[in-house]
Amino acid sequence: MLTRARAGPRALLAGTVFLAGALLLTGTGLLTADPAARAAQQSAAGRMHAARAASDRFPASAESRLAAEMRQAWRISRGRGVTVAVLSTAVDSVKGLTSRLTVGPDYAPVAGASAVDGTVLASLIAGHGEAGTSPFGSIGRAPDARILAEQIVDYNSSGGTRYQKAGTWQAIMARAIRYAVNHGAGVIVTFESGIADSAALESAVAYAISRDVVVLGTGAAGRGKPTPPEYPDSSPGVINFTGQSLSGLPQPSKPVSTPANSSVLLTVPDNGLPTTGPGSHPYTAWGDYSEIAWVAGTVALIKSAYPRITPAQVARALAESASYHPAGGYDTTVGFGLINPAGALHDAARLLQLGTTAAPGPGVVSPSARFGVTPVAVISAVHHSTALLAAYAAAIGAGVMLLAVALVLAIRRPGARGSAG
Numbered sequence: 468m469l470t471r472a473r474a475g476p477r478a479l480l481a482g483t484v485f486l487a488g489a490l491l492l493t494g495t496g497l498l499t500a501d502p503a504a505r506a507a508q509q510s511a512a513g514r515m516h517a518a519r520a521a522s523d524r525f526p527a528s529a530e531s532r533l534a535a536e537m538r539q540a541w542r543i544s545r546g547r548g549v550t551v552a553v554l555s556t557a558v559d560s561v562k563g564l565t566s567r568l569t570v571g572p573d574y575a576p577v578a579g580a581s582a583v584d585g586t587v588l589a590s591l592i593a594g595h596g597e598a599g600t601s602p603f604g605s606i607g608r609a610p611d612a613r614i615l616a617e618q619i620v621d622y623n624s625s626g627g628t629r630y631q632k633a634g635t636w637q638a639i640m641a642r643a644i645r646y647a648v649n650h651g652a653g654v655i656v657t658f659e660s661g662i663a664d665s666a667a668l669e670s671a672v673a674y675a676i677s678r679d680v681v682v683l684g685t686g687a688a689g690r691g692k693p694t695p696p697e698y699p700d701s702s703p704g705v706i707n708f709t710g711q712s713l714s715g716l717p718q719p720s721k722p723v724s725t726p727a728n729s730s731v732l733l734t735v736p737d738n739g740l741p742t743t744g745p746g747s748h749p750y751t752a753w754g755d756y757s758e759i760a761w762v763a764g765t766v767a768l769i770k771s772a773y774p775r776i777t778p779a780q781v782a783r784a785l786a787e788s789a790s791y792h793p794a795g796g797y798d799t800t801v802g803f804g805l806i807n808p809a810g811a812l813h814d815a816a817r818l819l820q821l822g823t824t825a826a827p828g829p830g831v832v833s834p835s836a837r838f839g840v841t842p843v844a845v846i847s848a849v850h851h852s853t854a855l856l857a858a859y860a861a862a863i864g865a866g867v868m869l870l871a872v873a874l875v876l877a878i879r880r881p882g883a884r885g886s887a888g
Contacts (some may be wrong), residue, residue, distance in 0.1 A: 524734070524801055525791050530603075530715040532790065533736070533805065537602035540808035546609030546767040548774070551592055552647035554640060555585040555658035558616035562747040563595035563607075571617040571646060574639045575630040581623035582745045587752050588656065589614045590743040591760035592767070603716060605741040605749075608764020608808075612771070615652055617643045620659060633663050640699070641671035644682065648675045653770040656763050657699055658755075660685040664698040676704040681766050681778045686710060686758045687728040693799065694728040701730040706766070706782050708802065710737030710758040719753045732782060733789045733802040735761035765808045769815050776815055784814040 552571075559582045560568050568589070590596075593612040596605030619639050621627030630639060636659055647655050655675060675682050684700030684707030700707045707730040712718050717739030740757045744750040752760075769781055776784075786803040788810030793801055 524711060524793070525713060525805055527714045529791065529805060530713045530736075533713070533807075534602045536790075536807050536809040537608070538600070540765070540768050540812055541600075543809070543812050544768040544772040546593065546607075546612030546764070546771045549609065549653045549767045549771045550613045550615050550651050551589075551609070551654045551656060551763055551767055552615040552617060552643075552652035553585055553589050553592070553656045553658070554617050554619050554643045554647070555588055555656070556580065556621060557582040557618045558585040558589045558614065559745045561586055561590065561594075561743050561745065563743055564589055564593065564614060567593060567613045569613065569615045569650075571615050571650065572643070573618040574643060575618050575621050575627060577621040577624050577626045577630075579624070580618070580621040580627065583750075584622065584658065584756075585616055585618065586745050587742050587750055587756055588658065588759060589616065591740060591752060591756055592656070592763045594743055596741075596743070603738070603740065605743065608760050609767035609771070612764075612767045615647060615650060617646065619643050633661070634665070636661065637663065637665035637668040637698075641665070641667040644668075644671040644675055648678050648680050652680055653774070654763055654766050655680060655682045656759055657683060657685055658759070660697040660700050662695060662697055664702070668699055669702055672699050672702045672705060676778050679775065679777050681706060681770065681781050683759065683762055683766070684708065684730065686755050687731050696728065696730060701728075704778055705730075706732055706762065706778070706785070708733055708735055708758060708762050708806075709800070710735055710754065711801065711805075712736065712738050717751070717753070729799050731799055731802040733762075733785055733804060733806050735806045761806055765806060765811055768808060769812060772812055773815050773819055776819060780815065780818045784811045784818055788814040 550569075557573070557580055558564075558568060558570070564586075590605075590607065592607050593609055593614050594605065594607040595610055596607065600606060602608070620630055620636070630636060640657060640659060644655055644657075672682055682699065682702075682705045684705050685697070687694050687697075687700065687707060687709045699705050707728075709728075709731045711734050713736045716736065719737060719739065735758045737754050737758050739751045739753040740760065742750050742752050742756075765785070766781055769776060769784065785806065788807045789802070789804030790807045790810070792804045797803055
């Protein structure tokens with residue numbers, strides 16, 4: 468079962484909303500009165516979740532602090548040399564992505580399939596955006612990264628539902644993950660998740676991690692406490708996260724429950740972000756879209772600066788550097804705290820400096836040293852002539868035969884005594 472494609476609060480708003488003037492408020496969010504724009508908006512099937520008052524966890528200053536941290540991170544890295552694989556709908560070649568987009572396989576071929584979700588995600592992660600460098604503006608979180616687009620689902624047609632059946636979507640995602648690894652991806656965005664795992668999906672995730680490719684979850688959804696595990700979000704080695712609204716930024720239109728799941732590593736903003744959709748039209752995205760963009764972008768910055776870093780080291784850098792650690796250091800509703808891009812880059816550098824051997828010093832044994840104080844002695848083997856060894860063998864054989872004869876005689880004697888009496 469898939470959890471992404473379902474009726475619920477929309478996390479995308481077509482940019483034409485701001486031009487049309489007339490808005491309709493429905494149970495699923497804001498819809499423009501323009502039928503064409505409404506159709507485009509409805510094709511997005513994202514979840515908006517984990518949005519609640521920033522005062523619950525993070526202070527009002529969190530927004531300005533995160534903006535400063537991202538600007539510091541961009542002085543170190545902007546994602547150059549890293550390919551982010553976006554496993555979602557199709558991705559259109561739009562303004563800000565044209566020269567850095569590679570279109571991979573289409574695992575869910577449907578005529579006229581929507582490209583809204585994939586295009587918006589790709590733009591949020593690696594788009595150049597309009598003029599301006601605000602981390603909360605239209606520029607991507609890793610604006611120099613490349614995008615590898617793989618279509619694994621279609622939300623906008625009844626024909627697309629066949630790709631979302633249990634057993635089918637896991638196999639599709641497994642193939643897409645392996646393709647991404649084999650074609651140079653350093654980060655993989657999985658825009659689908661479900662409560663059913665599969666051996667193929669687990670194997671593909673393990674393959675990616677073994678090649679030092681970072682696999683991202685889709686974000687823990689708020690459905691019960693504790694939130695049931697989903698996959699690949701809860702698969703070993705996958706980096707998962709949750710979202711929370713920060714004050715001072717555009718708020719999601721309909722907050723829902725906050726998840727509680729031990730797969731959550733950290734929290735990212737789920738506030739609205741301006742971005743680009745199909746046809747290079749402006750969109751505003753929030754919820755899953757902005758959450759994935761913050762994590763994927765930050766990880767791309769780390770992989771760009773430190774190409775040989777492992778997924779485990781990336782996860783540790785994100786956790787240790789997070790701002791506003793909860794009481795006790797960890798909480799299933801926020802993980803280790805709010806993402807800190809600059810801090811994660813600095814922590815990644817320190818982790819890589821640790822190396823795999825202890826530094827020389829008092830009490831540190833040299834890798835070439837032996838256990839014990841006495842060198843291992845040489846053992847001298849005694850050599851005997853072949854003729855002498857043969858003589859010993861013959862003597863042993865004769866002794867064995869004599870012993871056998873003696874045993875036979877000993878057995879017969881008690882029988883003779885019995886018959887005489």
